[in-house]
Amino acid sequence: MPAADANYFTRPSDQPPGFVPFAARPLPPLRPVPLPHPTALPALPYPQRPSPFPDYELTTHLTPCAQPRAHRSATQRSIRPPYPPPQQEQLKSPSTREDKADRAREADALRERMWAQRVEMLGEPSWQEREEPVLWAMVNRFLRKERMGMGGGGGVTLFFVHANGYPKETWEPVIGILLDMYDKVDEIFVWETYNHGDAALVNRENLGDTFDWADNARDVLQFLLFYRPGLGAGAPVCLPPHERDEQRRVIGVGHSHGGEILVRAALHAPELFDALLLVEPVIIMETLAVPTRRASQRRRDELLLRTTLARRARWPSMEHARDFFARAPFFQSWHPAVLHAYVTYALCPLPSSSPGPGPEGKAVMLKQSPFDEASFYVEPRAPAETWFLLPLLDERVELRWVLGNDLAGFQGGEAYARHMVWRRPGNSSNTVIGEAGHFIPQQAPESLAREIADLLIRRDALPPAAQWRARL
Known part of the structure; x- marks a missing residue:
């Protein structure tokens, strides 16, 4: 004991x-x-x-x-967005005000579809x-x-x-x-x-x-x-x-x-x-x-879902990504060794079908899509x-x-x-x-x-x- x-x-x-x-x-x-x-x-x-x-x-x-x-939807797709995004989406700057607003609007629409699908799932037997x-x-x-x-x-x-x-x-x-x-x-x-x-x-x-x-x-x-x-x-x-x-x-x-x-x-x-x-x-x-679920918990979970769906998931190069995470407020409190491991192993090059390498190296993206991360919430x-x-x-x-x-x-x-x-x-x-x-x-x-x-x-x-x- x-x-x-x-x-x-x-x-x-x-x-x-x-x-x-x-x-x-x-x-x-x-x-x-x-x-x-x-x-x-x-x-x-x-x-x-x-x-x-x-x-x-x-x-x-x-x-x-x-x-x-x-549930069958664990391996079937009806609302899942493509990842990585189509090439025309990849060519857009991910950090402009317009792009951030677009991501937020798309995230809100997707969030509603995810909840609707989950309600349907709850009504069916599991396994x-x-x-x-x-x-x-x-x-x-x-x-x-x-x-x-x-x-x-x-x-x-x-x-x-x-x-x-x-x-x-x-x-x-x-x-x-x-x-x-x-x-x-x-x-x-x-x-x-x-x-x-x-x-x-x-x-x-x-x-x-x-x-x-x-x-x-x-x-x-x-x-x-x-x-x-x-x-x-x-x-x-x-x-x-x-x-x-x-x-x-x-x-x-x-x-x-x-x-x-x-x-x-x-x-x-x-x-x-x-x-x-x-x-x-x-x-x-x-x-x-x-x-009877508390309103504060509902607000927290909705915020997690919304911000995760709208999060940035691609960068022009690994160096850009490292700089982004080093400057992001959320990561400021992280131990340097853990942040290094995260950036090293959470990212991968965009597939070869995407735009070619930029002047500072090949573009990178998160291995786990924001949609998959959000699905936990x-x-x-x-x-x-x-x-x-x-x-x-x-x-x-x-x-x-x-x-x-x-x-x-x-x-x-x-x-x-x-x-x-x-x-x-x-x-x-x-x-x-x-x-x-x-x-x-x-x-x-x-x-x-x-x-x-x-x-x-x-x-x-x-x-x-x-x-x-x-x-x-």
């Missing part, structure tokens, strides 16, 4: 906020997805790269997402069997070199899940600092959702209109159950299914959307996890369809389902809640945050990192790495039976 003095909030809110109970959807059974013929397997969009951590080998892998998807293309998630695997080929080890396996809008590589500054603090990590998996980063490039022909957060939880479970390569073993780029192997000590670290995903996965299969460190997780208590059910189910999470899975200093932002205020972190009170602790808001991994990677290291060090001091109880 975590020490009592580890808690920022020592008890729940005296007046817990009310919410409307509803029927949370049970996740459907998982099954391995057979791989296509070898000639039809996707390839990585970029070559394998050297590991930034000398003691670890880095390999990047593709793992098939769970089927069926929650109906159908023919659909395979989507692929991506994982970066860091395997400790001294364990390779030995078939086992006494260290931990860490599993990182990013927030909406951030490629998997933005975790690497946190990981690098952590590895300097704690030396008993055998293996690290860094997850990338199918419509983010390089994974979005792999899936670009099959990305549909909608995104259901519960599908991402199922994708994580699919990987951990059927596709995770054995410790010390090499693995192909496209991971094949296999029988469930020995369970390894898994500790999940999830930020924002990623925190919610890990909780939902652990609710379904708690035996896969020893502990979860949840960084500003988006676990809300109200669906967008509930009439039109998801009313899954975060609220996780809130509703949270008390049922097996207490053998330790929870460590790590919140930022802006509880009114994504946590709904102090009363909501206090209620959330004690909703499953057993084997749970919480803290607040004072020098960062919602974006703790981006703003305070050192403090977050220390939180992770402290969790691992404290768990090392537990008796073996307590360390491994999540497997029993």
